[in-house]
Amino acid sequence: MLENKNPSKTNISQLGEFGLIDHLTKNFEIHQNTTIKGIGDDAAVISSEGDNQIVVTTDLLIEGVHFDLSYMPLKHLGYKAVMVNLSDVYAMNATATQITVSIAVSNRFPVEALEELYAGIKTAVKMYNVDLIGGDTTSSTTGLIISITAIGNAKKETITYRDGAKENDLLVVTGDLGAAYLGLQVLEREKEVFKVNPNSQPDLDAYTYLIERQLKPEARKDIPKLLSELDVKPTAMIDISDGLSSEIIHICKQSNVGCNLYEDKIPLDPQVISACEEFQLDSTTVALSGGEDYELLFTISAEDFPKIKANPHLTVIGHITHEKEGTHLISRANTKIPLIARGWNAMQEDD
Numbered sequence: 001m002l003e004n005k006n007p008s009k010t011n012i013s014q015l016g017e018f019g020l021i022d023h024l025t026k027n028f029e030i031h032q033n034t035t036i037k038g039i040g041d042d043a044a045v046i047s048s049e050g051d052n053q054i055v056v057t058t059d060l061l062i063e064g065v066h067f068d069l070s071y072m073p074l075k076h077l078g079y080k081a082v083m084v085n086l087s088d089v090y091a092m093n094a095t096a097t098q099i100t101v102s103i104a105v106s107n108r109f110p111v112e113a114l115e116e117l118y119a120g121i122k123t124a125v126k127m128y129n130v131d132l133i134g135g136d137t138t139s140s141t142t143g144l145i146i147s148i149t150a151i152g153n154a155k156k157e158t159i160t161y162r163d164g165a166k167e168n169d170l171l172v173v174t175g176d177l178g179a180a181y182l183g184l185q186v187l188e189r190e191k192e193v194f195k196v197n198p199n200s201q202p203d204l205d206a207y208t209y210l211i212e213r214q215l216k217p218e219a220r221k222d223i224p225k226l227l228s229e230l231d232v233k234p235t236a237m238i239d240i241s242d243g244l245s246s247e248i249i250h251i252c253k254q255s256n257v258g259c260n261l262y263e264d265k266i267p268l269d270p271q272v273i274s275a276c277e278e279f280q281l282d283s284t285t286v287a288l289s290g291g292e293d294y295e296l297l298f299t300i301s302a303e304d305f306p307k308i309k310a311n312p313h314l315t316v317i318g319h320i321t322h323e324k325e326g327t328h329l330i331s332r333a334n335t336k337i338p339l340i341a342r343g344w345n346a347m348q349e350d351d
């Protein structure tokens with residue numbers, strides 16, 4: 001990494017992504033009594049008519065940092081950019097209603113390329129029943145930048161924060177984990193093969209699910225609805241964008257609790273298991289730190305267990321403990337391993 005030439009200046013990497021956000025925003029006060037929740041959750045919450053509340057969330061995607069156009073078709077990129085944002089709305093146990101889309105583009109992109117991007121955005125808004133209501137367009141000197149804001153709403157009592165987990169609650173995850181990260185490994189390997197031999201025809205049949213999870217993720221719109229039908233109000237909820245481990249740590253830190261996560265309960269697709277063997281990766285590490293799964297992680301009161309136990313979308317992977325017990329993975333060999341947030345961190349130092 002670049003040497004810090006001026007010792008009186010602080011490298012961003014010394015703070016990390018969350019440390020930086022906290023450092024920059026800690027002295028901002030809330031002035032409006034309609035601001036129910038500001039910085040610090042998957043989305044901000046604003047009070048509205050009656051007991052209805054609005055949620056707002058925004059994300060920024062940068063070419064070369066978050067996506068590589070050599071294997072990410074623009075149509076898929078548009079779709080995925082919407083999913084990334086809607087996922088944060090669903091993580092509040094809310095319904096998504098509108099998005100704004102802002103782009104910065106260099107003159108390397110013809111209109112046809114941007115049409116592709118917007119074809120993906122259009123498919124996403126149609127499938128997820130949200131409206132594109134605005135944005136901004138400007139030029140960029142380097143690559144493509146996409147910023148999306150998503151808006152949603154829910155009843156005050158339905159909205160679920162990261163800080164409500166209680167001792168003895170169950171830790172539940174939707175879907176399965178680790179596939180998107182392995183999809184990226186497969187695509188990066190094919191990119192290298194293609195560089196050496198542009199005529200090679202990749203056989204990707206064994207990786208279809210992994211590639212789909214990387215290139216065309218789906219946000220869990222079905223989960224707030226399912227929870228409402230099952231009459232379950234989670235005590236805390238977050239979406240899994242950086243990896244299971246760092247999201248569990250967010251819930252535990254903000255709720256002042258600990259947790260035991262059971263390695264043998266982590267849901268994995270068979271393609272994840274076989275690709276891990278092939279790439280010589282540990283499937284638990286991939287699930288814990290891989291990221292980009294866009295599944296939901298939540299805690300429920302143990303009393304609600306009978307309501308969710310038969311559901312194929314939901315897996316109980318652990319339980320909440322007292323804060324002083326810390327956050328641990330209980331391995332298959334029954335050893336207790338401290339969880340560390342090795343999730344993707346844009347500001348991490350390369351060593």
Ligand code: ADP
Nearest residue numbers: 021025038039040041042043044058059088241
């Ligand atoms: P997520 O992973 O759910 O998208 P982030 O980790 O990006 O959330 O952000 C954590 C919190 O910090 C959110 O409440 C977000 O709105 C806020 N945040 C992030 N960057 C900034 C910033 N530059 N200024 C103010 N708030 C920020």
Ligand code: MG
Nearest residue numbers: 042088239241
């Ligand atoms: Mg989130």
